[in-house]
Amino acid sequence: MTKKTKINSSRRNFLAGSATVAGAAAAASVMPISIANANHKEAGARGLPSWTSWKKRSALIIHSDKGMETHRDAIGNSVITPLRHVYIRNNMPTMSDAQIGNRNNWKLRVEGVRNPKTYTLAQLKQLAQVTKATILQCSGNGRGFFKHKPRGSQWETGAAACLVWTGCPVSAIVKDCGGVVSGAKFMTSAGDDMPKQLDPKKALVERSVPIKAHKDSFVAWEVNGVDIPNSHGGPLRMITPGYFGINNVKNIGKLAFTAKESDVKYMKSSYRISPIGKKGSQYPSCWEMPVKSWITSPMKSAKSGNVVISGVAFGGTRKASAVKVSVDGGKSWKKAKFTGPDMGKYAWRRFVLETKLKPGSYKIVSKASAGGKSQPKVRMENRRGYAHNGWLDHGLDITVS
Amino acid sequence: MTKKTKINSSRRNFLAGSATVAGAAAAASVMPISIANANHKEAGARGLPSWTSWKKRSALIIHSDKGMETHRDAIGNSVITPLRHVYIRNNMPTMSDAQIGNRNNWKLRVEGVRNPKTYTLAQLKQLAQVTKATILQCSGNGRGFFKHKPRGSQWETGAAACLVWTGCPVSAIVKDCGGVVSGAKFMTSAGDDMPKQLDPKKALVERSVPIKAHKDSFVAWEVNGVDIPNSHGGPLRMITPGYFGINNVKNIGKLAFTAKESDVKYMKSSYRISPIGKKGSQYPSCWEMPVKSWITSPMKSAKSGNVVISGVAFGGTRKASAVKVSVDGGKSWKKAKFTGPDMGKYAWRRFVLETKLKPGSYKIVSKASAGGKSQPKVRMENRRGYAHNGWLDHGLDITVS
Numbered sequence: 001m002t003k004k005t006k007i008n009s010s011r012r013n014f015l016a017g018s019a020t021v022a023g024a025a026a027a028a029s030v031m032p033i034s035i036a037n038a039n040h041k042e043a044g045a046r047g048l049p050s051w052t053s054w055k056k057r058s059a060l061i062i063h064s065d066k067g068m069e070t071h072r073d074a075i076g077n078s079v080i081t082p083l084r085h086v087y088i089r090n091n092m093p094t095m096s097d098a099q100i101g102n103r104n105n106w107k108l109r110v111e112g113v114r115n116p117k118t119y120t121l122a123q124l125k126q127l128a129q130v131t132k133a134t135i136l137q138c139s140g141n142g143r144g145f146f147k148h149k150p151r152g153s154q155w156e157t158g159a160a161a162c163l164v165w166t167g168c169p170v171s172a173i174v175k176d177c178g179g180v181v182s183g184a185k186f187m188t189s190a191g192d193d194m195p196k197q198l199d200p201k202k203a204l205v206e207r208s209v210p211i212k213a214h215k216d217s218f219v220a221w222e223v224n225g226v227d228i229p230n231s232h233g234g235p236l237r238m239i240t241p242g243y244f245g246i247n248n249v250k251n252i253g254k255l256a257f258t259a260k261e262s263d264v265k266y267m268k269s270s271y272r273i274s275p276i277g278k279k280g281s282q283y284p285s286c287w288e289m290p291v292k293s294w295i296t297s298p299m300k301s302a303k304s305g306n307v308v309i310s311g312v313a314f315g316g317t318r319k320a321s322a323v324k325v326s327v328d329g330g331k332s333w334k335k336a337k338f339t340g341p342d343m344g345k346y347a348w349r350r351f352v353l354e355t356k357l358k359p360g361s362y363k364i365v366s367k368a369s370a371g372g373k374s375q376p377k378v379r380m381e382n383r384r385g386y387a388h389n390g391w392l393d394h395g396l397d398i399t400v401s
Numbered sequence: 402m403t404k405k406t407k408i409n410s411s412r413r414n415f416l417a418g419s420a421t422v423a424g425a426a427a428a429a430s431v432m433p434i435s436i437a438n439a440n441h442k443e444a445g446a447r448g449l450p451s452w453t454s455w456k457k458r459s460a461l462i463i464h465s466d467k468g469m470e471t472h473r474d475a476i477g478n479s480v481i482t483p484l485r486h487v488y489i490r491n492n493m494p495t496m497s498d499a500q501i502g503n504r505n506n507w508k509l510r511v512e513g514v515r516n517p518k519t520y521t522l523a524q525l526k527q528l529a530q531v532t533k534a535t536i537l538q539c540s541g542n543g544r545g546f547f548k549h550k551p552r553g554s555q556w557e558t559g560a561a562a563c564l565v566w567t568g569c570p571v572s573a574i575v576k577d578c579g580g581v582v583s584g585a586k587f588m589t590s591a592g593d594d595m596p597k598q599l600d601p602k603k604a605l606v607e608r609s610v611p612i613k614a615h616k617d618s619f620v621a622w623e624v625n626g627v628d629i630p631n632s633h634g635g636p637l638r639m640i641t642p643g644y645f646g647i648n649n650v651k652n653i654g655k656l657a658f659t660a661k662e663s664d665v666k667y668m669k670s671s672y673r674i675s676p677i678g679k680k681g682s683q684y685p686s687c688w689e690m691p692v693k694s695w696i697t698s699p700m701k702s703a704k705s706g707n708v709v710i711s712g713v714a715f716g717g718t719r720k721a722s723a724v725k726v727s728v729d730g731g732k733s734w735k736k737a738k739f740t741g742p743d744m745g746k747y748a749w750r751r752f753v754l755e756t757k758l759k760p761g762s763y764k765i766v767s768k769a770s771a772g773g774k775s776q777p778k779v780r781m782e783n784r785r786g787y788a789h790n791g792w793l794d795h796g797l798d799i800t801v802s
Binding site: 081125308310 | 476477478479480481482483484486523526527528529530531532533534565566567623624625626627703704706707708709711740741742743744745748751753755
């Protein structure tokens with residue numbers, strides 16, 4: 001029996017023993033539904049996969065069994081994205097509770113340090129703790145706006161979330177292990193979730209990031225106040241703030257300091273930002289996220305008079321410093337104000353512009369700045385549709401009546 | 402048929418038509434359970450009331466049909482309390498969806514202003530928006546520690562939560578209504594949730610706060626990224642940051658600026674901090690919350706060696722500035738450090754102390770400061786067990802092995 005088959009059958013058995021899938025979906029509707037989402041069509045017959053049936057169906061657009069994005073108006077205005085609304089993009093099948101076992105016994109092997117060690121999750125919890133808000137964003141968020149139709153989920157804005165994580169700082173682990181070996185240039189993390197019959201070169205999610213990123217990184221066991229759900233990479237996930245989602249390795253089992261980048265497919269050839277028609281490891285990897293923003297309200301229409309335009313902005317590894325909003329597709333701009341808690345440089349800020357609009361048609365766009373850089377007008381064309389932060393494509397056409 | 406009966410029967414019908422209550426409870430367990438809570442005994446046969454079946458049963462201690470508190474270790478380490486773990490304390494029955502109708506049509510009457518107006522929720526959303534993190538805390542949180550057994554829910558620490566709200570600032574409403582009438586000294590809010598057959602003098606939740614509090618107050622429709630659930634006072638709730646929960650009036654239908662305090666029971670005689678054996682409106686009302694903190698981990702035991710002690714601290718209307726932790730019941734103190742996002746002066750801060758402990762017994766206590774004031778050692782004795790912020794009672798006895 002393959003590992004994947006085991007996952008599915010154990011889930012089926014669990015559900016059969018306690019509640020039907022239909023029962024689960026119906027019960028979820030007891031939780032109040034945001035008005036904004038109440039009218040969303042639930043795309044066709046495709047429901048939530050059983051391994052993530054606790055999600056809120058009406059907050060999500062389901063692209064595939066391994067990819068679902070948050071509706072643009074379902075991230076809310078509370079800075080932190082509700083967990084039941086958060087997007088999912090999995091390269092490996094989600095691990096089952098049976099595969100994970102006792103979460104506190106989950107193991108992390110640390111290599112490329114003076115005194116290599118293996119920690120249990122319980123030991124990491126006792127070593128040191130940090131809590132940070134970060135943006136989790138798929139490298140391909142915004143892919144749906146590319147005209148050459150790159151392969152992959154056609155995300156618009158919803159493969160992104162702002163979440164609060166708690167974990168053990170990598171710096172505390174490094175210190176406890178006597179420091180990094182000399183010559184190390186990368187922090188390399190590998191998941192422990194690959195079904196064993198697969199070829200690691202092709203299927204292991206092992207990602208290297210520049211070693212400087214380890215200073216703010218941590219291995220997390222909690223998100224938004226609960227244990228990290230299996231479908232989001234629990235019990236233990238690497239969090240590298242400001243870096244694209246793929247670097248935030250799920251089910252981390254190995255943390256290594258290495259002289260070279262990993263040579264698995266997910267590092268060497270995937271997640272490279274290459275010109276259309278070209279590929280290879282010579283192109284930049286999806287590492288630090290660029291500055292980005294988008295409008296979340298109003299989505300389609302508004303009443304004339306006072307209108308509150310709002311959205312989110314973030315700067316990747318730099319703090320978002322300002323956002324401008326245009327209602328005429330970028331001809332003229334007004335400065336928006338930030339509202340809501342400032343959760344640190346790796347979180348997004350909510351912005352609002354209170355303005356007066358007469359009846360008519362408007363194209364509302366936003367442009368954020370961070371660390372002296374602003375969003376470009378147009379997307380950077382690339383083969384797989386990665387790292388899109390052009391402001392024009394992210395605009396919304398609004399009718400004011 | 403009374404209003405209360407209608408609520409219950411409409412809920413029963415809804416559940417009968419879509420899922421059984423048992424099915425709902427079973428489905429909820431699909432959402433991952435925090436390890437800390439996995440071992441909680443679900444107190445007797447008492448389950449979640451059907452009107453709040455979307456809550457996580459294992460995160461809550463159910464005191465009564467109208468009162469349930471969060472387990473001390475179920476607020477998480479993410480600053481913001483997960484909504485499914487948040488305590489509930491209702492004076493009125495929760496309104497049903499049928500009673501509320503279209504949320505955007507909910508009405509707020511504004512009086513005691515130059516140009517009195519009635520707004521719909523949709524109009525408030527268009528007027529102005531603000532997002533803030535605040536502490537919601539029942540006046541009686543900590544009542545369970547009083548020795549004279551005051552009447553009411555025997556809360557320990559869990560009738561408190563840190564939440565992010567979005568709404569319309571009262572200041573924007575006042576401006577839109579031409580300013581406050583002269584002579585107004587209080588902001589008085591009334592709920593629209595009282596069953597009609599009851600006597601308003603005895604049952605209307607109408608609360609007055611000093612008018613200065615209106616500057617930071619707002620009427621909120623969103624909490625933690627979703628519409629405010631009915632059981633938490635949706636569709637519209639007054640949020641007066643830094644003031645006890647009762648002043649954050651649920652289902653607000655009237656906002657008035659008044660020369661005098663309301664004369665209903667919930668203002669005049671209830672929620673007064675009076676000596677044991679005495680009562681009356683001459684005693685202070687439960688308004689601003691005092692500085693407070695408590696430990697959330699470890700709860701009972703830890704392994705010897707490095708131990709991470711953590712908890713939460715807040716200052717009411719003043720920013721929490723420091724927290725000290727003692728492992729010997731207050732004989733000696735160490736300064737803890739804050740970790741996690743600083744969500745503004747009305748939110749709580751998470752604090753941690755990394756220390757080394759040998760095998761033995763310890764009494765862990767914490768003492769926070771804000772605005773030049775520190776928590777007192779002992780509780781202020783009072784008839785109904787309100788406003789407890791003494792640090793000694795909030796300590797935990799820990800065994801290190």
